[in-house]
Amino acid sequence: MLPSILSKSRNEPLLARDRRRLCRLLCSSLRTATDLQLTNAAAAASSPPSSNSHIASSPNSYHHYTSVLQSCVASRSLGTGRQLHGRLLVSGLGPDTVLATKLVDLYAACGLVGHARRLFDGMPKRNVFLWNVLIRAYARDGPHEVAIQLYRGMVDYGVEPDNFTYPLALKACAALLDLETGREVHERVLGTHWGEDMFVCAGLVDMYAKCGCVDDARAVFDRIRVRDSVVWNSMIAAYGQNGRPMEALSLCRDMAANGVGPTIATLVSTISAAADAAALPRGRELHGFGWRRGFDRQDKLKTSLVDMYAKSGWVQVARVLFEQLMKRELVSWNAMICGYGMHGHFDEALKLFNKMRVEAQVTPDNITFVGVLSACNHGGMVKEAKEFFGLMVDVYSIKPTVQHFTCLVDVLGHAGRFEEAYDLIKGMPMQPDSGIWGALLNGCKIHKNVELGELALQKLIELEPEDAGNYVLLSNIYAQSGKWEKAARVRKLMTNRGLKKIIGCSWIELKGKTHGFLVGDASHPRSAEIYEELERLEGLMSDAGYMPDTMPVFHDVGDDEKRNMMRSHSERLAIAFGLISTPSGTKLLVTKNLRVCEDCHVVIKLISQIVQREIIIRDVNRYHHFVNGECSCKDYW
DNA sequence: CAACTATACA
Numbered sequence: 001m002l003p004s005i006l007s008k009s010r011n012e013p014l015l016a017r018d019r020r021r022l023c024r025l026l027c028s029s030l031r032t033a034t035d036l037q038l039t040n041a042a043a044a045a046s047s048p049p050s051s052n053s054h055i056a057s058s059p060n061s062y063h064h065y066t067s068v069l070q071s072c073v074a075s076r077s078l079g080t081g082r083q084l085h086g087r088l089l090v091s092g093l094g095p096d097t098v099l100a101t102k103l104v105d106l107y108a109a110c111g112l113v114g115h116a117r118r119l120f121d122g123m124p125k126r127n128v129f130l131w132n133v134l135i136r137a138y139a140r141d142g143p144h145e146v147a148i149q150l151y152r153g154m155v156d157y158g159v160e161p162d163n164f165t166y167p168l169a170l171k172a173c174a175a176l177l178d179l180e181t182g183r184e185v186h187e188r189v190l191g192t193h194w195g196e197d198m199f200v201c202a203g204l205v206d207m208y209a210k211c212g213c214v215d216d217a218r219a220v221f222d223r224i225r226v227r228d229s230v231v232w233n234s235m236i237a238a239y240g241q242n243g244r245p246m247e248a249l250s251l252c253r254d255m256a257a258n259g260v261g262p263t264i265a266t267l268v269s270t271i272s273a274a275a276d277a278a279a280l281p282r283g284r285e286l287h288g289f290g291w292r293r294g295f296d297r298q299d300k301l302k303t304s305l306v307d308m309y310a311k312s313g314w315v316q317v318a319r320v321l322f323e324q325l326m327k328r329e330l331v332s333w334n335a336m337i338c339g340y341g342m343h344g345h346f347d348e349a350l351k352l353f354n355k356m357r358v359e360a361q362v363t364p365d366n367i368t369f370v371g372v373l374s375a376c377n378h379g380g381m382v383k384e385a386k387e388f389f390g391l392m393v394d395v396y397s398i399k400p401t402v403q404h405f406t407c408l409v410d411v412l413g414h415a416g417r418f419e420e421a422y423d424l425i426k427g428m429p430m431q432p433d434s435g436i437w438g439a440l441l442n443g444c445k446i447h448k449n450v451e452l453g454e455l456a457l458q459k460l461i462e463l464e465p466e467d468a469g470n471y472v473l474l475s476n477i478y479a480q481s482g483k484w485e486k487a488a489r490v491r492k493l494m495t496n497r498g499l500k501k502i503i504g505c506s507w508i509e510l511k512g513k514t515h516g517f518l519v520g521d522a523s524h525p526r527s528a529e530i531y532e533e534l535e536r537l538e539g540l541m542s543d544a545g546y547m548p549d550t551m552p553v554f555h556d557v558g559d560d561e562k563r564n565m566m567r568s569h570s571e572r573l574a575i576a577f578g579l580i581s582t583p584s585g586t587k588l589l590v591t592k593n594l595r596v597c598e599d600c601h602v603v604i605k606l607i608s609q610i611v612q613r614e615i616i617i618r619d620v621n622r623y624h625h626f627v628n629g630e631c632s633c634k635d636y637w
Numbered sequence: 638c639a640a641c642t643a644t645a646c647a
Contacts, residue, residue: 105638230641
């Protein structure tokens with residue numbers, strides 16, 4: 001009869017004899033003073049005043065027994081838990097699923113998944129709680145494949161997954177980027193009534209988002225009737241993580257309009273979206289909002305602000321916030337180092353990197369090295385880049401990824417060391433991707449290496465035949481070396497394949513409103529003033545000896561027309577608009593969907609000198625920080 | 638027993 005003690009239903013009164021037995025068991029396992037203190041404190045904490053608190057606090061009840069175990073879970077008192085487990089085994093107090101669930105939970109929480117698994121495997125009967133607790137352990141700490149195996153095992157075992165199981169299984173799918181299984185889980189959910197459950201839907205949204213299917217995520221999101229902040233956050237993060245920051249920002253507005261208050265998670269996701277969209281005014285607004293709520297004291301929010309300010313050109317502000325962090329985590333260091341790197345402050349980036357390793361004793365990861373290598377890159381530091389690469393591999397035993405190789409190829413290409421770059425590519429342990437060939441092609445463009453440029457383009461076309469930018473780049477290489485027929489042939493090849501050059505577009509955000517400009521755009525209400533300003537500046541520039549360089553325009557058109565096309569490049573329109581709409585001295589940030597052309601680069605340098613303004617252009621792949629006639633890229637980009 | 642939150646090459 002004893003084994004049945006522990007499987008009595010919770011509300012059934014225990015027999016006096018059972019109670020005595022349990023009490024003895026419990027007391028004998030809690031002999032040490034520390035354990036006792038721990039347990040008492042934890043038990044007190046886990047029984048808040050409630051209608052049945054008298055039951056929980058009664059020392060002889062089954063509730064007390066389970067609550068002691070519960071408190072072990074809460075305080076991770078492995079010792080006490082193991083003793084209890086031992087006693088249970090010795091006394092033949094058998095397999096009660098409630099107690100087993102708590103033990104499995106305890107072992108998993110203390111990192112002893114093996115123990116948890118053995119206990120689980122030994123249970124003759126498994127209910128949904130037991131499955132969930134074990135799946136949770138694997139869904140949280142991995143290996144995630146096991147979580148999915150268990151989910152499948154549970155179905156085979158005949159236990160129906162519930163509203164707790166699905167989010168866990170989906171979390172594992174998300175971690176593995178296993179879209180196929182994710183869809184399978186979704187299918188199953190649709191066959192039940194759990195499709196209405198907010199937790200399950202949040203799990204689905206997140207799973208689709210992590211697997212890159214934002215629109216599937218949105219479809220699930222749209223069908224949810226009542227949405228709490230977490231579901232909104234999941235969807236906002238979905239856009240942010242999939243390169244659609246503008247939609248993330250607008251969804252945050254929708255969330256507020258729907259009366260759901262932003263939480264710290266909302267702000268972190270949205271601020272990071274603002275960073276990616278280089279939407280500084282919006283980011284500052286969010287910063288202010290977080291400040292009023294007192295969220296900005298939290299390191300996670302502050303780190304997202306570090307990233308946002310750095311990406312919006314305010315590296316110094318980012319640094320101040322970085323210094324204010326209570327504890328500088330790896331991500332914070334990475335954000336700051338990459339922030340310096342992308343603006344060309346390679347000396348600051350390297351100083352910070354050393355501070356991180358030596359003073360703060362934080363171990364860098366592969367992302368840190370991407371930042372450091374790209375910083376070397378922007379500074380043209382070949383020797384240092386190689387050294388850091390060696391440091392990464394030899395000292396930190398970090399396996400280089402294709403991104404690290406891309407940085408090296410890029411720095412070598414910039415320096416015109418094509419043989420080394422090409423050898424490096426040939427010796428890479430992985431297949432070179434489009435980034436690698438793109439970096440090489442970029443170097444070829446700078447040094448007018450037509451031969452290797454052709455090869456790189458060949459590879460690029462194989463890898464991404466749909467990308468018109470590749471054709472444009474090669475055509476520019478030809479044009480720069482005066483090979484006009486070849487330039488035209490590439491252009492023709494491009495049109496024959498039905499590819500269109502992406503139209504250049506730049507935007508600038510002023511007072512929370514985004515103003516976008518296309519090439520030759522005359523649609524802006526202040527268009528006349530914008531062109532007037534450009535003309536005024538051109539006059540001042542030719543006084544300074546500026547001659548337009550029309551080389552990059554590869555169309556077969558007359559010089560005058562080329563000039564006109566150049567002078568109405570979208571970034572110039574955006575800058576002119578910024579100049580006439582802001583007080584003198586205001587820093588301008590312009591974002592562009594393509595690369596800045598050579599002539600615009602020269603022009604913007606001159607403008608920054610003439611009007612004495614800091615102008616930041618955020619290219620499709622880097623920043624140009626123009627101050628007093630100089631650019632942070634030192635004309636290498 | 639459950640869902641969301643920062644960093645990265647070209």
